Amino acid sequence: MLSSAAVKIGLMGCGVVGSGVVKVILENGEHIAQRLGRPIVIKKVLELQPDRVIAAGLEASVVTDNYLELVNDPEIEIVVELMGGIEPARTFVLEALRQGKHVVTANKDLIALHGRELLETAQEKGRDFYFEASVGGGIPIISPLKQSLAANQVQEVMGIVNGTTNYILTKMAREGLPYQEVLQEAQSLGYAEADPTSDVEGYDAARKIAILASIAFGTRITFPDVYVEGITRISPLDLAYGKELGYALKLLAIAKEENGEIDVRVHPAFIPVNHPLASVNDVFNAVFVRGDFVGEVMHYGRGAGQRPTASAVVGDIMEVARNAQTGSSGRISCTCFEQKRVKPISEIMSRYYIRMMLKDRPGVLASIAGVFGNQEVSLASVLQKRTEGDMAELVFVTHQVQEGNLQDALKIIGGLSIVGSINNVVRVEGETD
Amino acid sequence: MLSSAAVKIGLMGCGVVGSGVVKVILENGEHIAQRLGRPIVIKKVLELQPDRVIAAGLEASVVTDNYLELVNDPEIEIVVELMGGIEPARTFVLEALRQGKHVVTANKDLIALHGRELLETAQEKGRDFYFEASVGGGIPIISPLKQSLAANQVQEVMGIVNGTTNYILTKMAREGLPYQEVLQEAQSLGYAEADPTSDVEGYDAARKIAILASIAFGTRITFPDVYVEGITRISPLDLAYGKELGYALKLLAIAKEENGEIDVRVHPAFIPVNHPLASVNDVFNAVFVRGDFVGEVMHYGRGAGQRPTASAVVGDIMEVARNAQTGSSGRISCTCFEQKRVKPISEIMSRYYIRMMLKDRPGVLASIAGVFGNQEVSLASVLQKRTEGDMAELVFVTHQVQEGNLQDALKIIGGLSIVGSINNVVRVEGETD
Secondary structure (H helix, E strand, C coil), X not given: CCCCCCEEEEEECCCHHHHHHHHHHHHCHHHHHHHHCCCEEXXXXXXXXXXXXXXXXXXXXXXXXXXXXXXXXXXXXXXEECCCCCCCHHHHHHXXXXXXXXXXXXXXXXXXXXXXXXXXXXXXXXXXEECHHHCCCCCCCHHHHHCCCCCCCEEEEEEECCHHHHHHXXXXXXXXXXHHHHHHHHXXXXXXXXXXXXXXXXXXXXXXXXXXXXXXXXXXXXXHHCXXXXXXXXXXXXXXXXXXXXXXXXXXEEEEEECCEEEEEEEEEEEECCCHHHHCXXXXXXXXXXXXXXXEEEEEEEXXXXXXHHHHHHHHHHHHHHHHHCCCCCCCCCCCCECCEECCHHHCXXXXXXXXXXXXXXXXXXXXXXXXHHCCCCEEEEEEEEEECCEEEEEEEECCEEHHHHHHHHHHHHCCCCEEEEEEXXXXXXXXX | CCCCCCEEEEEECCCHHHHHHHHHHHHCHHHHHHHHXXXXXXXXXXXXXXXXXXXXXXXXXXXXXXXXXHHCCCCCCEEEXXXXXXXXXXXXXXHHHHCCCEEEECCHHHHHHHHHHHHHHHHHHCCCEECHHHCCCCCCCHHHHHCCCCCCCEEEEEEECCHHHHHHHHHHXXXXXXXXXXXXXXXXXXXXXXXXXXXXXXXXHHHHHHHHHHHHHCECCCHHHCEECCCCCCCHHHHHHHHHCCEEEEEEEEEEEECCEEEEEEEEEEEECCCHHHHCCCCEEEEEEEECCCEEEEEEEECCCHHHHHHHHHHHHHHHHHHHHCCCCCCCCCCCCECCEECCHHHCEEEEEEXXXXXXXCCHHHHHHHHHHXXXXXXXXXXXXXXXXXXXXXXXXXXXXXXXXXXXXXXXHHCCCCEEEEEEEEEECCCCC
């Protein structure tokens, strides 16, 4: 039955995203009520700093420092968790679900680690657990994967899902500057945090691809399942050489299904400059999906920030409220129907860019090519770049090869006396052989 | 209550898209049943050419030439209309809704003209009427606008929603070929129809933007409300000059809301090369949305074709079946809550590119600039391109001006003896002044 009573929600956390959610609900209240048939009212806010809640435009009377006041309030239909981190968020969310609340969250750390427990608890209680904002900020991606694209068997999800690293790589590529210098600038501009580890080491992206892969392939993928490399070893030389080869370099979050097995990883990768992801620059995010019927689709937008993230959170609140209104809560619950094996990195297939310093003399290239050949690593191209004393810098690009074979070859090559150093190895994605 | 009985559907039309839908349901049947909790079964197909149905993989016994066998069959829950065109599709769909069927369709012509009647009938009967495939083929855009982005007040929707014209313009730009030559090649490749009018004159795009604008702005916009210009007057010169100015040329479908009024139109337009829509090439489509909280998002993919369109149709069938299963049919119905005025083209604001031949002698530029100035048309740049005898070709780019003022100025300029011809006028979008 449709009811015109307000949807009462409890907000956990009134930081950047939380106060954005308050803004959406206050500024667009009429618009939302029109679409939903009833207004959204924030009844309580769990927050240890009441001034944040007041600054966001709410009355001091809604603030509490006790989460039980939200989860035990019979009038609150939806708990919106925006505290971030694992604990106490996990305890609070589980308790909210057990008390019959629906939950909306933007907490990727929590879902990428405890998604199963949370979704199963929601399912047992017949409640909704929505998390569109956990990946890609305001970009609709989780809901399209579960709904409009649901008829497809997804073959591949590939995304630029971390704005900080995309900003750094874009700037390094445009201006030829080294990583450390750009990182410091990004920190001073507020695009990177004082401790940038989670972004630059790829952990943030890994959590997001774990969530997307779980939905796309119908199997539970958690954060520890994801192979991760960050961007700290990328040099302006790699960007320049890649450009000459027709590639852009991005920190890609990749998930593929092949023969019922999952390949899921985050690492810097070259993609052809005409690939749709190649022109996703600065802090923008995009998620590229390949399905067996839809072909290629890409969703692009601002993957972080107060307003875009709040947009996705309130979109979820509206959807959950609609379900509650029509008695259809739990209409789309956990979609992890199977348990598929996650391949170790040694089993994946990829193309590779390898930059190394070699003795600049006859026969050296033949030796290196011989080692690659013996390990079944087939080379697509070799370019000599610059010389330094008696050493020459060479860039090799391989065909599709198995990572294990490449690593074996590199181990052997690294031990040869004709080799000065293997300076970098970058996977090449987004093109067939 | 959840039921495990099959979802029985009736298909109207087994042409390109219809047989694509059959393929999805047959090939991905298990995948779909897992996600939906029950399988989809095609019980009847309305089709005058039974061989098409058999070729698609169904039994001859499901074919009928009488639409009443679908709409009066009590076992059929969902009627899927893929015949296209206005009649008899309109009569069949209305009758299906009246008989209590849910309807899924890809028919943009029908929705852009009779959307109100269809949505109101569905609402009266408490039935679903879904049409994701009517815009952008397989790209999820209607559902995200109604759901994930619903908290936003949309400010602008701008799309490349016709693959044929995007293919033609991309090829003209890349190869410097004239329109007629590229059109003929597109026709021989099957990218353009023998009668290309609906595509090249912008009517197809106009139907799609009418649908998107209605949803984005909550007001009914129909096909006749949309101002339309096609691509037939675009010359390789315009593309070359645009490129020098840093623009790509696209057939854009545009809808904006300003002060409660709607600006909705389809026409060729220059956009900055770094705009996300500028790199949408060949037959690809993309829809760019600007919302007050989410900022800019863009959805990109294959906007036509059997498999992508069928992907969207079956996604809708699954959604409608889920609603029926959970008793929440009609959970999102017509979103046209208001009636906003559509501005005539003379009232819109835009920047303009104007290419004209002028007498190549002193004082001419001053005269032209004077006319523009008198009509409040402020110029941003003037470039002299080439000379032909005693005439010179000039390209003017204006600041944001009102279209009515520009048209007045061009009327006066066209009558001056120093003017050979006004060769083309192209609006410039996607940048502020």
